[in-house]
Amino acid sequence: MEYTEIDDAIGRNGLRLVLTAGVPGPWGESAKGILRVKKIPYLPVRQNAGQHDEGLLGWTRQTSAPVAMYQGERPRSGWAEILLLAERLEPQPALLPAEPGERALALGLAHEICGEQGLGWTRRLMLFKDAPVERNSMPWKYGCDDRGSVEGAEARAVEILDLLAGQLHRQHEAGRRFLVGESLSAVDIYWACFSNLLVPLPHAQSPMPEMIRNAYGSWRDAPVDPALIAHRDEVFEAHLGLPQEF
């Protein structure tokens, strides 16, 4: 994927999406997936993993990726903010159910995948558990000073995987193909992209650096229900496109 540098992106109009270059970061891949499904064009902007970039900080008020910068509006770096911006810019296809109960369920499951103490967060705590927590480093930004959460990360990730498997099986029993409701939602996209942190897609489908593949795939006996993997494969093939480009 071709990236514009931050200094060049600042003066541009339209939607700019800051992404971690060269890796399939699950938050970034999810944002890209949402924009792809909705056919919303954007300019990819480079962030380098683990760098404390003052230019990015000045522009987006934080140093992680993804960040959606739309026209002169405020920066949106949280998964829910990015999703709601995309829903506003292009309402169809809707990626949140219209029915309030199902919408709350979708947002709750999305938090359990993307939010603080969610699947991505706890999986990252597992990966960084022995890393020094230096100010502005990734372990510092992403909660490794909370040693209780680091110790409990694996158990928490197992709980969330059980939750998702149970939800998918209930949907299948009701004759539904997706994690929530009757059609593709953001939850399916989040699950597909975050599954890479547990069972990485094969190299031909996701040519990530070997070091990242080894880290993502390091939880050898991760209890991921085969139905969840079959589901992510379907979501990638039908909606997100393969190979991943990052």
Ligand SMILES: N[C@@H](CCC(=O)N[C@@H](CS)C(=O)NCC(=O)O)C(=O)O
């Ligand atoms: N702010 C996002 C989470 C973004 C996030 O965790 N990004 C990580 C992905 S591993 C990142 O940018 N890491 C690289 C870095 O911080 O340098 C949200 O709350 O939805």
